[in-house]
Amino acid sequence: MDVYQEWPAEWLRGVLELCVLRAVADGPTYGYEISARLEQGGLGKVRGGTLYPLLKRFEAKGWVDVEWRPGEGGPGRKYYVLTAAGSQRLEQMSTLWAEFTATTAGLLQEAEAEQAGVENDEESQT
Secondary structure (H helix, E strand, O other): OOOOOOOOHHHHHHHHHHHHHHHHHOOOEEHHHHHHHHHHOOOOOOOHHHHHHHHHHHHHHOOEEEEEEOOOOOOOEEEEEEOHHHHHHHHHHHHHHHHHHHHHHHHHHHHHHHHHHHHHHHHHOO
């Protein structure tokens, strides 16, 4: 996504867990790389003050394993790897998210169709 879209914060809070799990699912990765991937994917900038507590919760729930690796010419990094439980959570949440977005889209389309019907009725009366 080339254009940065500023999404409502409450939407991001709702989807961030799923998107971070997805980013970690591709293999060992570290915080900055996760944040960059989410930004490149179109979510916008996810700050460390949001990301790292989330990763800490993932670790506590057993969804990720953490491994310290020495840095090449710099400080070491904490790498995150999805566990079997994390993969299961990702699959479960992905399915639920697909259902939720389909439901939401259906409701919005229904409302648009109703609005179009009201506008057509008003136009036929004039």
